[in-house]
Amino acid sequence: MTKMPDNDTFVFEQPCPIRDVLDRIGDQWSLLIMETLAPGTLRFNALMREIGDISKQMLSRTLKQLEQDGFITRTLYPEVPLRVEYALTDLGHSFLEPMQQLITWAETHHRTIVIARERYQST
Amino acid sequence: MTKMPDNDTFVFEQPCPIRDVLDRIGDQWSLLIMETLAPGTLRFNALMREIGDISKQMLSRTLKQLEQDGFITRTLYPEVPLRVEYALTDLGHSFLEPMQQLITWAETHHRTIVIARERYQST
C-alpha cells in the first residue's frame, strides 16, 4: 500500500486502514454475518440456519474475528443447554451505513458489469 | 448468499451482485489500481512505479479483470516502443464514489478497531 519506511520495528503495525478494513469485508462471510445480525441478536445455530451455507468452522472463526475487531458482541448465558448470543455493536452498525451505499451501487450496476463481461468474451 | 433455487441450469449465473462486486474490490489490488488511475490516464510501467510493490503478473491480471468488467479502458498505441494507456471509465469513476464513503469510515474508525484488537489480546 503506502510505501513503508524502512523500519522493521513496526512490522505488526497496520499501515493502511483501508486494507485492514477491506480484508475483513472482503472475506467470504463477515459482511453477510453482519447483515444477518443487523435486525437483532441471534444465537450461534440461528445464525447458521439464517445464512444456510456456512460451516460451523467458518462461522466460528469469522465471529471471533468480528468480535475481536469490535464489530459484534458475544454474550454467554451459562444455562443448560448453553446459550450464546451475538449482536452488532455501535461500531458494527455504523459500518453498515457506508456499506449500504456500496451495496446499492452494486445492485444498480451489476447488470452493466455482467454485460461488459459477456461483451469482452465475444471479442 | 441468497438461497439458490435447485436449478443447475444457471450455475454460471451470478446470483449475488454484492458478492460479485466484493470479490473484485476485495482482492489485493483492484481498488488500489482504480484509486491510482483516478487522477488520470497512466501507462503500464507508470502504474507499476506508482503502486510500488505490485508484480507485473498481478498488475497484468488485475488490469485485465477490471477491463473485462468495464471499470477501466485499455488503449494500445502501436508505436515503437509500444505504448498502452489505462484509464477509468465512467463506471469506474462512479464506483469510487460509494467506495470513498467506506474509505472515510475506515480512516475514521481504524484506531478504534486496532485498540479493540489489542484489548482482546490481553483478555
Place this chain on the structure above:
DNA sequence: CAGTATCCGCATCGATACTG
C-alpha cells in the same frame, strides 16, 4: 515497453470428528 507462461508456497476454506 508491455506483457505472458510457468512454477510454487502459503493462506483460506470446507468437512468432519470430537469436546465441554
Place this chain on the structure above:
DNA sequence: CAGTATCGATGCGGATACTG
C-alpha cells in the same frame, strides 16, 4: 448447544524467465 481440532483441497499471489 456451541463450539474446537485436525486434515486436506483449492486457489490466490509472488518470482522470474521468456516473448512480441
